[in-house]
Amino acid sequence: MINGKEKLIVAIDTNEFDKAKELIDKLEDSVDIFKVGLEQYVATRGKTVDYLNEKGKKIFLDLKFHDIPNTMQSAVRAAVRDKVWLMTIHVSDLEGMRQCAVAAKEEAERLNIQKPIIVGVTVLTSLSNQDLQDIGCNMTTEELAIKRAKLAKESGIDGIVCSAQEVDKIVEACGTEFVTVCPGIRPATAAVGDQKRVVTPADAINKGAHYLVVGRPITKATNPKESALNIVREIENA
Numbered sequence: 029m030i031n032g033k034e035k036l037i038v039a040i041d042t043n044e045f046d047k048a049k050e051l052i053d054k055l056e057d058s059v060d061i062f063k064v065g066l067e068q069y070v071a072t073r074g075k076t077v078d079y080l081n082e083k084g085k086k087i088f089l090d091l092k093f094h095d096i097p098n099t100m101q102s103a104v105r106a107a108v109r110d111k112v113w114l115m116t117i118h119v120s121d122l123e124g125m126r127q128c129a130v131a132a133k134e135e136a137e138r139l140n141i142q143k144p145i146i147v148g149v150t151v152l153t154s155l156s157n158q159d160l161q162d163i164g165c166n167m168t169t170e171e172l173a174i175k176r177a178k179l180a181k182e183s184g185i186d187g188i189v190c191s192a193q194e195v196d197k198i199v200e201a202c203g204t205e206f207v208t209v210c211p212g213i214r215p216a217t218a219a220v221g222d223q224k225r226v227v228t229p230a231d232a233i234n235k236g237a238h239y240l241v242v243g244r245p246i247t248k249a250t251n252p253k254e255s256a257l258n259i260v261r262e263i264e265n266a
């Protein structure tokens with residue numbers, strides 16, 4: 029049977045350190061992996077990363093780097109020094125992604141620590157086909173996500189972030205070893221909010237997602253711990 033705790037990543041999207049700390053403390057028995065994203069990182073200048081390292085939790089640093097190759101690879105080296113377990117860049121040009129893959133490996137070897145898993149964001153789960161048309165892309169979200177996943181694989185990074193709506197096709201195209209991280213996860217009764225390509229935890233697992241990212245359905249719940257445990261159970265029963 030799958031261990032649901034090893035699959036669930038909780039997104040701590042608050043802009044105050046004290047609120048993040050309170051959530052982490054409430055969830056520490058039921059959750060092993062926490063995501064520190066833009067909002068939390070910028071507001072607390074990375075303090076949450078230090079707190080999670082002190083607690084021995086796995087850290088997903090979600091800053092979605094997208095810049096010229098030299099800037100990206102240098103930022104990746106800094107993230108390695110923060111001892112993160114998984115981190116995001118955007119799927120961009122091959123050279124930029126290649127340099128990130130090499131930088132992570134070199135920096136981890138230099139420090140003799142574990143290399144973070146680097147995943148590239150393919151197509152944000154808040155985007156629809158119409159949104160892509162509006163920004164000048166004549167592909168469907170699924171076509172673009174698959175194309176970008178293949179490019180990410182070619183570059184040597186470890187995996188991608190995608191909606192679970194297309195994860196089965198990406199597994200088919202890139203293989204089961206290529207890491208798939210799926211946000212836009214919504215239990216059947218949860219509010220969708222600004223997400224457009226959502227999938228339930230059970231369906232995401234059945235379609236081959238390695239990791240599920242869940243924020244508001246847990247962090248905004250009346251009882252976050254119970255909500256996390258329900259999702260862990262749903263993953264295990266999938």
Ligand SMILES: O=C(O)c1cc(=O)[nH]c(=O)n1[C@@H]1O[C@H](COP(=O)(O)O)[C@@H](O)[C@H]1O
Nearest residue numbers: 039065090151152153211212241242243244
């Ligand atoms: O990279 C991400 O984690 C990410 C990519 C993506 O395509 N969609 C997406 O929602 N995310 C993140 O996943 C989390 C989802 O949060 P909820 O919508 O509250 O469950 C947020 O922290 C987003 O920043």
